[in-house]
Amino acid sequence: DVKVTQSSRYLVKRTGEKVFLECVQDMDHENMFWYRQDPGLGLRLIYFSYDVKMKEKGDIPEGYSVSREKKERFSLILESASTNQTSMYLCASSLHQGGGYTFGSGTRLTVV
Amino acid sequence: SQQGEEDPQALSIQEGENATMNCSYKTSINNLQWYRQNSGRGLVHLILIRSNEREKHSGRLRVTLDTSKKSSSLLITASRAADTASYFCATEGNTGFQKLVFGTGTRLLVSP
Numbered sequence: 001d002v003k004v005t006q007s008s009r010y011l012v013k014r015t016g017e018k019v020f021l022e023c024v025q026d027m028d029h030e031n032m033f034w035y036r037q038d039p040g041l042g043l044r045l046i047y048f049s050y051d052v053k054m055k056e057k058g059d060i061p062e063g064y065s066v067s068r069e070k071k072e073r074f075s076l077i078l079e080s081a082s083t084n085q086t087s088m089y090l091c092a093s094s095l096h097q098g099g100g101y102t103f104g105s106g107t108r109l110t111v112v
Numbered sequence: 113s114q115q116g117e118e119d120p121q122a123l124s125i126q127e128g129e130n131a132t133m134n135c136s137y138k139t140s141i142n143n144l145q146w147y148r149q150n151s152g153r154g155l156v157h158l159i160l161i162r163s164n165e166r167e168k169h170s171g172r173l174r175v176t177l178d179t180s181k182k183s184s185s186l187l188i189t190a191s192r193a194a195d196t197a198s199y200f201c202a203t204e205g206n207t208g209f210q211k212l213v214f215g216t217g218t219r220l221l222v223s224p
Contacts (some may be wrong), residue, residue, distance in 0.1 A: 043155075104154050
């Protein structure tokens with residue numbers, strides 16, 4: 001089975017810190033995605049990547065950046081964490097367009 | 113950009129009963145997918161139905177798609193307590209990079 005691994009389940013960071021969320025998939029998937037999930041708002045796409053070193057903005061990219069230096073790893077970076085970035089962050093990957101996504105277990109980030 | 117809207121937002125049933133969740137969306141799609149999320153965890157892909165399909169089955173799951181009404185339904189037959197989770201529909205558009213857009217989900221509680 002494809003596995004998507006997010007490095008941390010829970011994370012607490014201070015306002016203004018630079019935060020790195022790591023995601024690794026082990027099945028050579030082309031596409032990777034970062035979503036955030038908030039109560040009542042569902043999942044919202046932050047950034048996605050369809051190839052190494054390629055990245056595209058999703059619906060809510062402000063305050064975030066990403067890095068995909070290797071095919072299996074997609075990192076989400078909070079340049080200067082703010083309290084409104086407290087959320088559940090979900091990484092996903094897919095082999096190709098038109099298929100299902102495999103999600104990681106999520107990282108619950110709290111910014112204090 | 114929220115695409116899918118699930119209905120109801122919450123559903124409470126007894127074990128053995130059937131559970132039906134509905135999803136409406138706004139734009140043309142390539143496919144519609146249903147995912148399940150156990151509390152505080154990542155999403156798990158359940159089933160995918162393409163725009164040229166009307167009905168699909170997988171075990172106790174039955175999904176229908178009506179593209180003329182831009183709606184889908186997920187039926188879980190003979191529910192079990194272990195089916196307690198949130199269920200999300202997600203649509204893949206047919207323009208540009210075909211990324212998934214998720215709805216806000218239906219919370220299903222199955223009581224023993």
